[in-house]
Amino acid sequence: MRKDSTISTYLNDLPEKDAKHLTDVLEKLETLEAPSLTSKTNAWEAIQAKIDTKSKGKTISFKPNTAKRGLMLIAAAAIIILVIFQFIPEAELTIIENPAGKTLAELLPDGSTVALNADSKIEYDKENWERNRTITLTGEAFFNVKEGEDFTVNFPNGKVEVLGTSFNIYARDDKSVVSCATGIVKTTFGEKETILIGGKSATYTETVNGTAVFSKIRTDEVSPSEVGRWQNGEHYFTSAKLTNVVKALERQFNIHITSKTDLSERYYSGYFSSDNLEEALELVFVPMGLSYQTEGDQVIVE
Structure with missing residues (x-):
């Protein structure tokens, strides 16, 4: 069995009988495969539920001469849970x-x-x-x-x-x-x-x-009826930043628009359809007093 330094430390501090028992458990765990439909979140919730159920009405106490051994067993149990989690993939x-x-x-x-x-x-x-x-x-x-x-x-x-x-x-x-x-x-x-x-x-x-x-x-x-009408290729704007309308044109037609003039202080109210690029460019830029040229997927506005 492969042991990391943390597990080895706890095993060395346990009584021989307890250490052997824990070693056997860990060796069996290494042969297990994680359930295909289990996430770490689900696994932890299941473990926590069992702990809560079994611990109701119970009080755990240790005598002075067995306190150290009890604490070591608790730590060992925690290690077992951590080892189990190593076998469960993140969702x-x-x-x-x-x-x-x-x-x-x-x-x-x-x-x-x-x-x-x-x-x-x-x-x-x-x-x-x-x-x-x-x-x-x-x-x-x-x-x-x-x-x-x-x-x-x-x-x-x-x-x-x-x-x-x-x-x-x-x-x-x-x-x-x-x-x-x-x-x-x-x-x-x-x-x-x-x-x-x-x-x-x-x-x-x-x-x-x-x-x-x-x-x-x-x-x-x-x-x-207007909610989500972009699904029909319809795009409406009311007092929208022209720079945002330009971004919408770029997204809908997968093009790149470069402007030789500052558009940051301009606002647009209107409409375009994603069915026709040339018509969309005309509807957006001509009313704004802007001209444009297209070359492939590049559009230059001036």
């Missing part, structure tokens, strides 16, 4: 990445669905999905959630918790928008919780002034 997350220029629909293990906008990603634990419906989102996605256990979506500036509903999350740069189409969702930004019903949205924005960061949360009414 692997399922990662779904959608590149720029595409949209993607994904069916989750419980029958819920998620549509990913361009340049977006989700991560979740498929193995433990039934008891832990939690997703981490980067980018933008529309969720249609089946009723069941709590369903949580974490994103950079906050999280959304639901039971059964449909909603859209936009989480990019300094802005996050949660729009509820049906049902009820609880949105958390920092320490502030907001309850949204169908037809409501919450917008979180951050503004940096020197070294200070100011955040603001605003709730608005929204037509349920």
Whole structure:
């Protein structure tokens, strides 16, 4: 049996009989294989449950001359648990990445669905999905959630918790928008919780002034039919930073846009469809008094 220095130290301090017994146990453990559907979290919870059950109503005490031996046995038991955990792999997350220029629909293990906008990603634990419906989102996605256990979506500036509903999350740069189409969702930004019903949205924005960061949360009414309509290739903007609209064009068409003029103080209200690049560029830049040239996947604005 291979022994590391910690185990060897405890074995050397134990009485010969106890050391032999523990050595036999460790040798048997090395022949075990981890259950294929068990995570470390599940294993620890099972062990803790057994400890709690067996320890109810019991008091463990040691006589002075056996205290050291008792403590050594407790330490040995702890080592056995640690050895067991070495055989249990960390649960692997399922990662779904959608590149720029595409949209993607994904069916989750419980029958819920998620549509990913361009340049977006989700991560979740498929193995433990039934008891832990939690997703981490980067980018933008529309969720249609089946009723069941709590369903949580974490994103950079906050999280959304639901039971059964449909909603859209936009989480990019300094802005996050949660729009509820049906049902009820609880949105958390920092320490502030907001309850949204169908037809409501919450917008979180951050503004940096020197070294200070100011955040603001605003709730608005929204037509349920407009929530997640990017899935149909429709992209609407109201007083949006033109730089953010440019980023949206780059994501939807997988292009790179370079501007010879400063766009940071310009704002855009309008629409474009991801079906036609030339039409989209015209709808965005011409009303702003800007011209553009295209060459392959490069667009130059001036």
